[in-house]
Amino acid sequence: MSGADLLARIRLIRSQSIGPVTFRQLLARFGSAEAALQAVPDLAARGGGRMPALCSEEQAERERARVEALGGRYLSLGQGLYPSLLAESDNAPPLLTAIGDLSLLERPSVAMVGARNASAAACRFARGLAHDLGREGVVVVSGLARGIDAAAHEGGLATGTIGVIAGGLDIFYPPENERLQREMAAKGLVLAEMPPGTEPRARHFPYRNRIIAGLCPATLVVEAAPRSGSLITARLAAEMGREVLAVPGSPLDPRAQGCNGLIRDGATLVQNAAEVMEALRPGLGGVRSGRDLFSYSPEVPASVEPDGAERARVEELLGPSPAPVDEIVRLSGLEPGAVQLVLLELDLAGRLDRHAGGKVSLR
Amino acid sequence: MSGADLLARIRLIRSQSIGPVTFRQLLARFGSAEAALQAVPDLAARGGGRMPALCSEEQAERERARVEALGGRYLSLGQGLYPSLLAESDNAPPLLTAIGDLSLLERPSVAMVGARNASAAACRFARGLAHDLGREGVVVVSGLARGIDAAAHEGGLATGTIGVIAGGLDIFYPPENERLQREMAAKGLVLAEMPPGTEPRARHFPYRNRIIAGLCPATLVVEAAPRSGSLITARLAAEMGREVLAVPGSPLDPRAQGCNGLIRDGATLVQNAAEVMEALRPGLGGVRSGRDLFSYSPEVPASVEPDGAERARVEELLGPSPAPVDEIVRLSGLEPGAVQLVLLELDLAGRLDRHAGGKVSLR
Numbered sequence: 028m029s030g031a032d033l034l035a036r037i038r039l040i041r042s043q044s045i046g047p048v049t050f051r052q053l054l055a056r057f058g059s060a061e062a063a064l065q066a067v068p069d070l071a072a073r074g075g076g077r078m079p080a081l082c083s084e085e086q087a088e089r090e091r092a093r094v095e096a097l098g099g100r101y102l103s104l105g106q107g108l109y110p111s112l113l114a115e116s117d118n119a120p121p122l123l124t125a126i127g128d129l130s131l132l133e134r135p136s137v138a139m140v141g142a143r144n145a146s147a148a149a150c151r152f153a154r155g156l157a158h159d160l161g162r163e164g165v166v167v168v169s170g171l172a173r174g175i176d177a178a179a180h181e182g183g184l185a186t187g188t189i190g191v192i193a194g195g196l197d198i199f200y201p202p203e204n205e206r207l208q209r210e211m212a213a214k215g216l217v218l219a220e221m222p223p224g225t226e227p228r229a230r231h232f233p234y235r236n237r238i239i240a241g242l243c244p245a246t247l248v249v250e251a252a253p254r255s256g257s258l259i260t261a262r263l264a265a266e267m268g269r270e271v272l273a274v275p276g277s278p279l280d281p282r283a284q285g286c287n288g289l290i291r292d293g294a295t296l297v298q299n300a301a302e303v304m305e306a307l308r309p310g311l312g313g314v315r316s317g318r319d320l321f322s323y324s325p326e327v328p329a330s331v332e333p334d335g336a337e338r339a340r341v342e343e344l345l346g347p348s349p350a351p352v353d354e355i356v357r358l359s360g361l362e363p364g365a366v367q368l369v370l371l372e373l374d375l376a377g378r379l380d381r382h383a384g385g386k387v388s389l390r
Numbered sequence: 391m392s393g394a395d396l397l398a399r400i401r402l403i404r405s406q407s408i409g410p411v412t413f414r415q416l417l418a419r420f421g422s423a424e425a426a427l428q429a430v431p432d433l434a435a436r437g438g439g440r441m442p443a444l445c446s447e448e449q450a451e452r453e454r455a456r457v458e459a460l461g462g463r464y465l466s467l468g469q470g471l472y473p474s475l476l477a478e479s480d481n482a483p484p485l486l487t488a489i490g491d492l493s494l495l496e497r498p499s500v501a502m503v504g505a506r507n508a509s510a511a512a513c514r515f516a517r518g519l520a521h522d523l524g525r526e527g528v529v530v531v532s533g534l535a536r537g538i539d540a541a542a543h544e545g546g547l548a549t550g551t552i553g554v555i556a557g558g559l560d561i562f563y564p565p566e567n568e569r570l571q572r573e574m575a576a577k578g579l580v581l582a583e584m585p586p587g588t589e590p591r592a593r594h595f596p597y598r599n600r601i602i603a604g605l606c607p608a609t610l611v612v613e614a615a616p617r618s619g620s621l622i623t624a625r626l627a628a629e630m631g632r633e634v635l636a637v638p639g640s641p642l643d644p645r646a647q648g649c650n651g652l653i654r655d656g657a658t659l660v661q662n663a664a665e666v667m668e669a670l671r672p673g674l675g676g677v678r679s680g681r682d683l684f685s686y687s688p689e690v691p692a693s694v695e696p697d698g699a700e701r702a703r704v705e706e707l708l709g710p711s712p713a714p715v716d717e718i719v720r721l722s723g724l725e726p727g728a729v730q731l732v733l734l735e736l737d738l739a740g741r742l743d744r745h746a747g748g749k750v751s752l753r
Contacts, residue, residue: 152641152642274640275638275640275659276640277638277643277646278662280640283638290638290653296654
């Protein structure tokens, strides 16, 4: 990747109203981040909204210098070492910042997540399991949170572990994990979607969770309360067609309810590293390097250009309730590419919200 | 059932070399227990062995008087209140002795089994679950053993519970469950395959387990060590096509290994009565009274009569290693009924062993 292309990609993804899905569509339609940046003002104007605040070249340059100063580097969707399993998801981060041993991204991996307030026994179990998996050559991926996450990283530190954090690479959250995060940057790998300096906020954690699930052929939940973040990660993994594994517990232990529920819903019950390996084996072939497989494909044919009446028709079909894009396409009678372009314009104009499951609504 | 028929049935099943499978085949071939008793000497002679010691009329009469004195009665395979789900298995006991409320046999039921040395928490859990299931109208069936069995019966006592014991109706084993067994005879139901006065021996417990599994559309295991009797009951239930349910536990608890293993093998994870009911629902229709459905059908057409050469051919095909009856039939080129008759003769002559899965070997 040329320095200019990286800079343009940083500018594009750090611009207002441009998330992973929009970024991907812009690149598919315009061929490069540079061309997309030039097209955004016109698209936003046609979408009927204000021009989105674009990230300036100076801002992007400052971010890149900061990442370099931290000893980090960028991974860019569809290029170089960008993990191909992660690239398979529709909303994969276009850019990741990374500090540490990038070769870990090419090894078999398993995501291990669980409660922040897990029992001491469960933390000990997670640490031991990560250690045993490490001896089998498996990289343990987690979120550098308190509890199960930290225990999983500690167990995997000697053999290889990847931490995905919700804030920037230079932010330590929770503060008590600073030493662990620094150790992982030195001996493992730390990944962040947000630029340096970003303090993690509530909305960043589900984004972080999709990266953890997306990186691995399997997500293992150790101890989780019902409706917890760990279960969201498990759900995201299942939606991506990945294996979901869960460690059972007594029905008398409220902290076991989440995992027991996952098993009832079809997750594989695992009790030790051997059982995890057994569940992983079919998926191990799926861990491919971004160098081997370019799974990033254009979704929007560039040729289709809707006229004003067609734009109005798409807008009419949208409302405040999220509706599937497929349905909008069907009801509009237009080419999918044309509908996607109108949605892109509305998105850049700040008038569209994108929801889970490919749904959209007018803001 | 006439008194004379019952007496003949008692004589037949209490005779040497006549187990449930042989009993069933004799009844199918000769139409009545009385006719079978008369045929046994000839059959045994043709099988080339000693005449089996038949139970005398006096012995049978004494047993019947003892059962009556205990306030019990007989349930005879394929007749009256004999539970039809139990009758479906090939080696269902031809006769059961019973004390208590026979109407419990017509209610939806679930078998609940587990470790004799279960944790206090697991016993409390089993008791509570049985209580909750009772409130849903479900009869809890167990084996009146220590630990989980006793807890399950205690929890189900107010609403209805069935205990299947390995010895005779007048034997209390283990001794500390005497009070519970007496309470169950008064308020629930106690079943025994063996005649009164029989002290339970090791070989009786697997027989008892097949009755527990056979009575119910589902068997629930609460806490069980690997290779324990509870897991045998679960396996028997699965082989009969019944649901297997298991309560999970932490991998750190060795007593959870059996149940976690069952879940890995496909048993349904259950945490409470609602989840048990959910698993039972499809099977509830399967709990039919023996009065409604006569599932006891002849297996051996009475017309086929092998000659000496054919008898010799079947014997040649048998050896000390258990072989499937189907295979003997195929290799012999004879009618299945003819092969069954030769096997019956060898059996009555004390020269045949019958094994699980319909296999037989020469003694």
